[in-house]
Amino acid sequence: MSRICLPAMNTPALGQHLSSQYNVEMQEIRQRVLAMGGLVEQQIIDATRALMEADSALGAQVADNDVRVNRMEVLIDEECSGILARRQPTAGDLRMVYAIIKTITDLERIGDEAEKIARMAAGLATQDRSGEPLVEIGHMSQQVSHMVRGALDAFARMDADAAFEVAREDLAVDRQYEALLRQCITFMMEDPRTIRRVMDVIWSIRALERIGDHARNIAEYVIYFVKGKDVRHVSVDEMQRQVRNGR
Amino acid sequence: MAWRAAAGVFVGFWTQSWSIGALVFAALYLATQLHSLWRLRRWLKRPKHVELPEVAGLWGDVANDLYTLQRRNRKRKRRLAAILGEFRASTAALPYGTVVLSGRGQIAWFNDAAQLMLGLDFRKDVGQRIPNLVRHPRFTEYFAAEVYDRSVEVPSPVNANVTLSLRVVPYGRGQRLLIVRDVSEARRLHETRRDFVANASHELRAPLEILRGQLGTLDLADAPSARWREAIVRMRAQTARMEALVEDMLRLAELEAEVSFAHQTRVDVGELLEAVHSAAESLSHGTHRIQFVVEAGLDLLGRPSELYSAFTNLVGNAVRYTPSGGDIVVRWHGTAQGAEFSVRDTGIGIAESELARVTERFYRADKHHMDVAAGTGLGLSIVRHAVERHDGQLKVESVVGKGSTFTCTFPSSRVLRGERTLPHHVASGAG
Numbered sequence: 001m002s003r004i005c006l007p008a009m010n011t012p013a014l015g016q017h018l019s020s021q022y023n024v025e026m027q028e029i030r031q032r033v034l035a036m037g038g039l040v041e042q043q044i045i046d047a048t049r050a051l052m053e054a055d056s057a058l059g060a061q062v063a064d065n066d067v068r069v070n071r072m073e074v075l076i077d078e079e080c081s082g083i084l085a086r087r088q089p090t091a092g093d094l095r096m097v098y099a100i101i102k103t104i105t106d107l108e109r110i111g112d113e114a115e116k117i118a119r120m121a122a123g124l125a126t127q128d129r130s131g132e133p134l135v136e137i138g139h140m141s142q143q144v145s146h147m148v149r150g151a152l153d154a155f156a157r158m159d160a161d162a163a164f165e166v167a168r169e170d171l172a173v174d175r176q177y178e179a180l181l182r183q184c185i186t187f188m189m190e191d192p193r194t195i196r197r198v199m200d201v202i203w204s205i206r207a208l209e210r211i212g213d214h215a216r217n218i219a220e221y222v223i224y225f226v227k228g229k230d231v232r233h234v235s236v237d238e239m240q241r242q243v244r245n246g247r
Numbered sequence: 248m249a250w251r252a253a254a255g256v257f258v259g260f261w262t263q264s265w266s267i268g269a270l271v272f273a274a275l276y277l278a279t280q281l282h283s284l285w286r287l288r289r290w291l292k293r294p295k296h297v298e299l300p301e302v303a304g305l306w307g308d309v310a311n312d313l314y315t316l317q318r319r320n321r322k323r324k325r326r327l328a329a330i331l332g333e334f335r336a337s338t339a340a341l342p343y344g345t346v347v348l349s350g351r352g353q354i355a356w357f358n359d360a361a362q363l364m365l366g367l368d369f370r371k372d373v374g375q376r377i378p379n380l381v382r383h384p385r386f387t388e389y390f391a392a393e394v395y396d397r398s399v400e401v402p403s404p405v406n407a408n409v410t411l412s413l414r415v416v417p418y419g420r421g422q423r424l425l426i427v428r429d430v431s432e433a434r435r436l437h438e439t440r441r442d443f444v445a446n447a448s449h450e451l452r453a454p455l456e457i458l459r460g461q462l463g464t465l466d467l468a469d470a471p472s473a474r475w476r477e478a479i480v481r482m483r484a485q486t487a488r489m490e491a492l493v494e495d496m497l498r499l500a501e502l503e504a505e506v507s508f509a510h511q512t513r514v515d516v517g518e519l520l521e522a523v524h525s526a527a528e529s530l531s532h533g534t535h536r537i538q539f540v541v542e543a544g545l546d547l548l549g550r551p552s553e554l555y556s557a558f559t560n561l562v563g564n565a566v567r568y569t570p571s572g573g574d575i576v577v578r579w580h581g582t583a584q585g586a587e588f589s590v591r592d593t594g595i596g597i598a599e600s601e602l603a604r605v606t607e608r609f610y611r612a613d614k615h616h617m618d619v620a621a622g623t624g625l626g627l628s629i630v631r632h633a634v635e636r637h638d639g640q641l642k643v644e645s646v647v648g649k650g651s652t653f654t655c656t657f658p659s660s661r662v663l664r665g666e667r668t669l670p671h672h673v674a675s676g677a678g
Contacts, residue, residue, distance in 0.1 A: 024351075027351070027376065030379065031376055031378055031379055034378065034379045034382055035378060035382065035384075035387045037382055038378075038382025038383055038384055038386075038387055039384045039387075041382060041383075042383060042384050045407070145407075149404065152382065153380065156375060156379040156380055157368075157371045157372065157375065159371060
């Protein structure tokens with residue numbers, strides 16, 4: 001009695017096309033998305049460093065760099081429409097193109113949030129910096145960078161389990177955001193003269209929190225591509241069920 | 248053979264028809280051949296589980312040949328596997344991370360060190376393109392440019408506190424090797440030293456200023472004796488020298504800091520050299536013939552303060568080390584590769600054995616002239632760093648007793664000509 005092996009269902013293999021040119025095109029686009037992601041990762045790190053070290057020159061540089069992020073988004077967008085028109089992808093390929101289009105939108109938004117932080121850093125650098133929860137901001141930014149890196153790694157490897165971990169991390173970031181917000185409110189109540197400055201800080205941590213949300217979105221597109229299941233707007237438990245048993 | 252023929256003859260005799268006999272013989276023959284073929288096929292499919300069929304005739308020969316061929320192949324495979332295993336074991340033992348990349352940069356194999364430093368995963372990442380996982384913009388650019396004559400430093404994707412030096416080595420047909428080294432320790436050491444120099448120099452400034460101030464208030468005419476007067480004059484000279492030293496050390500520490508694309512502008516070299524010229528004239532007091540040959544409209548992209556200190560240091564050295572009456576020629580002109588700044592003097596020159604060392608800090612080619620040439624010993628280090636930060640190179644040619652020529656070459660990517668339309672704040676996209 002011979003054993004019959006079926007190919008794993010629902011896990012689209014990368015690089016399985018009759019036309020090798022098509023294959024190369026898809027791989028190139030993926031690589032470009034990840035290059036854009038790498039730039040965005042660096043933007044977050046630089047923007048927070050500018051904020052922490054009161055480096056207005058670095059802040060200005062990050063703000064200038066956002067143009068490159070935007071340019072990359074437009075470029076990849078055009079390539080995706082080219083693929084849709086010429087190759088008319090179906091099934092896994094269609095999901096891939098769809099996931100790419102969604103992912104670059106979120107990456108571009110992350111870039112915008114980093115730019116916001118950088119501009120804030122450039123402004124804050126000239127003011128008195130006592131009483132800012134800098135250590136906490138640093139911690140939060142590390143966690144958010146980790147999420148973005150995890151989301152992009154999951155995208156590179158098309159790894160649904162890793163993507164789920166990223167989505168779960170977003171809960172921790174949200175909790176941290178709440179705690180920081182409360183701390184900032186206390187600062188303002190204790191000394192109303194700090195309100196203006198603390199408001200800027202709040203905008204920065206709000207931007208970080210938004211970056212976390214965008215990273216979670218990217219993770220959701222990865223799960224969508226691998227499992228073919230839409231896990232937007234569902235609880236983390238439900239998402240876990242979809243990822244683990246969704247075969 | 249015999250029994251099939253006999254069966255054919257028997258059937259032919261029995262049915263009185265030789266054609267049926269022949270048919271029976273042919274059918275039997277075909278059946279045995281097919282049976283042999285089937286056994287051979289069964290053995291070929293699973294040679295380890297089924298015994299080699301012992302068949303007679305042609306099929307037997309084929310089976311034997313196949314068996315020999317298979318044994319030879321198996322032996323060759325074992326030998327190759329052993330070589331490959333040895334190669335992998337030796338590469339795995341290297342302290343450097345090594346990643347073998349195929350055609351379009353897909354990961355084919357990597358060793359333990361690379362796995363650790365880059366966070367790769369054997370189960371998931373073989374076949375993955377390396378820039379998809381090492382996404383730092385510096386590496387992405389380096390990898391895409393396909394010019395691998397240097398290495399790039401990026402933070403490790405696993406731990407941002409670890410700095411990795413990555414270098415791609417092309418080999419074979421379209422294959423590439425990625426070598427990964429952990430340079431965090433060296434980098435930290437370098438940074439610590441730089442910070443120490445910067446901090447120490449900064450701390451020395453204040454006491455020096457007080458010393459100079461106090462010495463300044465002493466009136467030489469009030470000095471009780473000639474010995475006092477001489478001491479005060481000497482102390483004044485030495486504090487001035489120490490201050491110059493501290494300033495140079497601070498500048499050097501600044502130049503060694505990380506290169507950033509911020510604060511780069513289009514530098515009007517002609518205008519810059521006018522300032523250098525007047526500084527040189529005042530240092531020389533008219534004792535040298537100083538000539539400036541400057542190509543108009545040839546500008547550099549960079550930081551004006553660094554270029555100014557590089558150029559004044561070179562011209563100042565020429566003035567200091569050239570006896571009065573000597574000639575100094577300063578040139579700034581475009582070349583096929585970019586642009587060149589050179590200072591030629593008819594000074595004391597530098598011995599060939601010392602040429603390589605003159606740009607080291609505190610190194611003085613001529614130890615006897617310590618007092619005559621009141622430099623700090625840091626001048627050429629500053630020049631070298633400033634020029635290298637503008638992607639340039641410093642070259643020295645010299646003949647003892649005849650004079651020296653210092654040349655700074657800048658690549659064309661740094662050179663700007665014609666209309667000055669570039670905005671003052673250069674977008675960092677230029678990098």
